Each structure stands twice: as structure tokens, then as C-alpha cells.
Amino acid sequence: MPRVFLSAQWRDLIIASYGVDPGLLEQRLPDGLELDLFQGQAVCSLVGFMFLDTRVLGVAWPGYRDFPEINLRFYVREQGSGRRGVVFVRELVRSRFVAQIARRLYNDPYVRAEIESEIDQGETRSVRYGFSSNGGCGMMRVVSAPEHAIPGEDSTEHWFKEHQWGYGSTRGGRTLRYEVQHPHWGCHRVHEHEIDVDWGAIYGDAWSHMAEAEPLSVVHAVGSGIKVFGAERLVD
Numbered sequence: 001m002p003r004v005f006l007s008a009q010w011r012d013l014i015i016a017s018y019g020v021d022p023g024l025l026e027q028r029l030p031d032g033l034e035l036d037l038f039q040g041q042a043v044c045s046l047v048g049f050m051f052l053d054t055r056v057l058g059v060a061w062p063g064y065r066d067f068p069e070i071n072l073r074f075y076v077r078e079q080g081s082g083r084r085g086v087v088f089v090r091e092l093v094r095s096r097f098v099a100q101i102a103r104r105l106y107n108d109p110y111v112r113a114e115i116e117s118e119i120d121q122g123e124t125r126s127v128r129y130g131f132s133s134n135g136g137c138g139m140m141r142v143v144s145a146p147e148h149a150i151p152g153e154d155s156t157e158h159w160f161k162e163h164q165w166g167y168g169s170t171r172g173g174r175t176l177r178y179e180v181q182h183p184h185w186g187c188h189r190v191h192e193h194e195i196d197v198d199w200g201a202i203y204g205d206a207w208s209h210m211a212e213a214e215p216l217s218v219v220h221a222v223g224s225g226i227k228v229f230g231a232e233r234l235v236d
Contacts, residue, residue, distance in 0.1 A: 002230035085165030136201025144188035
């Protein structure tokens with residue numbers, strides 16, 4: 001079994017999910033995978049969260065422990081086993097060094113970006129992530145109840161937040177799989193949300209139409225400690 005490559009705390013995840021043309025995602029599918037549909041529809045999620053107490057191979061690197069991340073992902077199944085997971089379209093981080101390491105080891109589409117975060121706890125819990133990349137800007141914000149609970153396994157929240165596997169491709173085109181372990185996350189009840197993204201500038205012209213899209217679901221997950229294991233190639 002691959003050993004733990006990275007451990008961290010993932011906290012205050014905003015997961016905004018959208019219906020999308022399956023053709024936009026199918027061209028990004030690694031070999032051996034198919035789209036995992038939500039209620040018969042292809043979907044992607046824009047996810048903002050805090051990466052805290054980050055350790056690589058057990059080592060905490062000064063200056064690279066705590067940072068926000070924004071990623072755009074979609075949902076897949078392994079053909080045959082039906083194992084569910086995610087594929088990333090793009091992952092944004094503030095550190096050029098972190099982006100370079102992730103690209104080198106996982107060939108994941110990490111890009112350096114400007115990202116700011118604001119988290120306030122009072123009678124409500126307010127979380128905001130602002131980001132800019134490639135000349136475009138984006139913002140995700142929720143105001144939620146301070147208490148949280150773990151939703152049922154048949155809930156929309158569970159479908160979008162619980163995925164044990166990540167997938168990508170080597171530079172030679174072979175499919176990679178890696179495991180992410182964490183307990184089931186509790187969720188805050190979202191009272192209000194605001195998502196505003198320059199999709200075309202940040203993610204490319206093919207995503208420009210998303211500027212008019214409304215999310216199917218907005219989840220505010222508490223998060224937890226996580227472990228990411230080393231990547232392995234899928235057997236041909």
C-alpha cells in the first residue's frame with residue numbers, strides 16, 4: 001500500500017456545484033474512468049478551503065503550513081469497480097513552490113494565484129475566499145449557522161463532499177489514482193451564499209458560459225484532519 005505522502009487539516013470548505021455539459025468534462029477523462037452523474041446530470045464543483053498544519057512525509061515546512069486553496073473538480077467512476085472519485089480541472093494556491101511540487105509529484109494542474117481568506121465566528125459563521133488568476137477574479141462567500149451536523153449518506157451534501165479517491169494522468173498519459181482519508185464531515189446549514197467568478201479568464205473560454213450558471217448546491221463543510229497517500233498507476 002502507498003505510504004502517507006501528505007497530512008493536513010482541511011477546514012471550512014465551501015463546495016459550490018453546477019450542472020455542466022458532459023462534453024466539457026469527457027475530454028478531460030483519464031483512461032479507465034467515466035463521468036459520475038448526479039441525478040442523471042454531469043456536474044463540477046468549485047471548492048474553497050483552508051489547508052492547515054500541512055506536513056509532507058511528516059515534515060512541516062516553515063512558511064508552507066497554512067494557506068487557502070481553490071479548486072475546480074468533477075466527479076468520476078472507475079470502469080469495472082465503480083470506485084468513485086474526483087478529477088481536477090485546476091487547483092489554485094498562493095505558493096509557487098507548493099504548485100511546483102504538486103505538479104511534479106502528482107502531475108496535478110496546480111497554478112499559483114492570489115488568494116485571500118476571511119473567516120468570522122459569531123452568531124453566524126461567515127467564510128469568504130477571494131482569488132485572482134490569469135487576469136480574472138473570483139469570490140466565494142457563505143454565511144452559515146455556527147452549529148453543524150453530519151448529513152445522511154443519501155443527502156446531496158454527502159454526495160458532493162465525500163470522495164475517497166483522486167485521479168489524474170502521468171505526463172505519458174497513464175491514469176493515476178491516490179487515496180484521501182478523512183472521517184465523514186459535518187456541515188453547517190448555509191443561510192446565504194454568493195459566488196462570483198470570471199470563469200472564462202480563470203479556466204478558459206470553454207468555461208465562459210458558466211458566468212450565467214446558478215449552483216445546484218452550496219455546501220459548507222466543517223472539514224477535519226486528512227491523509228493523502230502516494231499515487232499509483234491503474235492497472236491496464
